[in-house]
Amino acid sequence: MPYLNKTVSLPEPVDCRILTAALDLFVEHGFHNVSVHDVQKQANVSIGSIYNHFGGKEGIAKALYKHLLNEFQEMIDSVISETRSSRECCNRIIARLFEYTETRRNIMAFLLHTKHREFLSGEPPLCHSSPFAAMRKIVADGMAANEIRSGDPWVMTASIFGGAIRLIHLRLDGVIDQPLPGYYQQVIDNIWKGMA
Amino acid sequence: MPYLNKTVSLPEPVDCRILTAALDLFVEHGFHNVSVHDVQKQANVSIGSIYNHFGGKEGIAKALYKHLLNEFQEMIDSVISETRSSRECCNRIIARLFEYTETRRNIMAFLLHTKHREFLSGEPPLCHSSPFAAMRKIVADGMAANEIRSGDPWVMTASIFGGAIRLIHLRLDGVIDQPLPGYYQQVIDNIWKGMA
DNA sequence: GTCTATACGCTGATAGAC
DNA sequence: GTCTATCAGCGTATAGAC
Numbered sequence: 001m002p003y004l005n006k007t008v009s010l011p012e013p014v015d016c017r018i019l020t021a022a023l024d025l026f027v028e029h030g031f032h033n034v035s036v037h038d039v040q041k042q043a044n045v046s047i048g049s050i051y052n053h054f055g056g057k058e059g060i061a062k063a064l065y066k067h068l069l070n071e072f073q074e075m076i077d078s079v080i081s082e083t084r085s086s087r088e089c090c091n092r093i094i095a096r097l098f099e100y101t102e103t104r105r106n107i108m109a110f111l112l113h114t115k116h117r118e119f120l121s122g123e124p125p126l127c128h129s130s131p132f133a134a135m136r137k138i139v140a141d142g143m144a145a146n147e148i149r150s151g152d153p154w155v156m157t158a159s160i161f162g163g164a165i166r167l168i169h170l171r172l173d174g175v176i177d178q179p180l181p182g183y184y185q186q187v188i189d190n191i192w193k194g195m196a
Numbered sequence: 197m198p199y200l201n202k203t204v205s206l207p208e209p210v211d212c213r214i215l216t217a218a219l220d221l222f223v224e225h226g227f228h229n230v231s232v233h234d235v236q237k238q239a240n241v242s243i244g245s246i247y248n249h250f251g252g253k254e255g256i257a258k259a260l261y262k263h264l265l266n267e268f269q270e271m272i273d274s275v276i277s278e279t280r281s282s283r284e285c286c287n288r289i290i291a292r293l294f295e296y297t298e299t300r301r302n303i304m305a306f307l308l309h310t311k312h313r314e315f316l317s318g319e320p321p322l323c324h325s326s327p328f329a330a331m332r333k334i335v336a337d338g339m340a341a342n343e344i345r346s347g348d349p350w351v352m353t354a355s356i357f358g359g360a361i362r363l364i365h366l367r368l369d370g371v372i373d374q375p376l377p378g379y380y381q382q383v384i385d386n387i388w389k390g391m392a
Numbered sequence: 393g394t395c396t397a398t399a400c401g402c403t404g405a406t407a408g409a410c
Numbered sequence: 411g412t413c414t415a416t417c418a419g420c421g422t423a424t425a426g427a428c
Binding site: 029147155167189192 | 229283347
Binding site for chain 2: 420421422423424
């Protein structure tokens with residue numbers, strides 16, 4: 001069930017229908033404002049099936065989280081493999097994130113705009129997940145290669161991606177009404193050239 | 197009941213005890229994982245008092261939100277009044293936010309690290325509140341005065357404050373274990389000089 | 393204004409037929 | 411594996427004494 005790369009919608013298996021319904025509902029109303037009955041209704045399956053497949057509401061969220069995190073990681077990997085310089089790598093990641101915010105809004109919202117800690121017990125925070133670790137590694141490599149000014153890895157990574165992530169939040173909140181890719185060049189310039 | 201400026205803890209009135217208890221619980225467990233009974237217990241008041249004062253759980257959250265937003269606004273105003281240039285103004289706001297993250301953690305967490313939309317019905321998003329509007333105005337003034345490179349106000353504001361806000365999130369999540377003020381100079385340099 | 397006791401709807405979860 | 415019917419507990423909110 002490839003979410004990030006899905007292009008056509010075939011008659012999907014049951015567990016995929018459940019995950020898709022849950023994703024949409026969780027993003028629209030928030031995890032705690034969605035009942036298992038809501039998911040069951042929207043996915044056109046019975047409650048029994050949900051418990052058979054995922055063991056409960058939190059099980060759905062956990063499966064969703066792991067799945068989308070994997071696809072996020074694959075996106076990062078693909079960018080790394082097709083890019084040489086660290087700076088260009090950061091830029092392309094931002095470009096991809098901006099695109100995905102437009103084309104796969106709910107996935108971005110669930111990954112970047114959700115307090116997972118409030119309903120995913122035992123999961124480490126998102127910023128400790130492998131895709132984010134990969135982003136910090138890119139920055140660290142860039143600092144080692146003198147492409148990026150030296151500093152604390154967490155701080156430098158936050159400074160590079162923070163503006164873009166903030167824009168994604170604003171866009172997901174409906175505050176910005178233009179597609180993010182239109183701001184790409186401006187954001188990139190701000191990062192590398194500074195705001196002065 | 198001055199939260200942001202509170203220095204001593206006197207015998208507080210009932211509604212203040214309720215708000216303080218709710219703030220701590222909401223931040224620690226999340227709004228939906230806290231029951232009115234939890235607040236009642238922690239505040240040492242009865243359920244009846246809570247409903248008399250705030251009308252319910254959402255009423256508590258709404259009162260808390262409005263109150264803290266006001267104090268946030270006062271902080272911004274005080275920075276504006278003591279600063280001349282727009283750039284210096286942005287810097288001082290970041291400095292204050294970093295300080296508050298250390299000294300008034302729960303207030304920062306409730307304001308900046310919470311999805312208010314999931315439980316505050318009818319409230320506009322935080323970024324439309326007056327303090328955030330004031331921050332955008334500072335940036336707009338800076339662009340008009342050629343202190344800040346020109347561009348879309350939302351994008352430029354996100355680029356200036358995005359890195360700092362991201363660091364605050366990471367600090368609140370317990371990912372960064374050093375006090376944020378120690379990173380202030382580095383963050384400021386990244387913003388104005390760029391990362392290259 | 394404050395408190396205790398209570399009502400009642402909703403939700404997560406299970407049992408058991410098919 | 412899928413479904414329906416049902417349960418048990420929690421959590422909001424109210425009623426009414428003090």
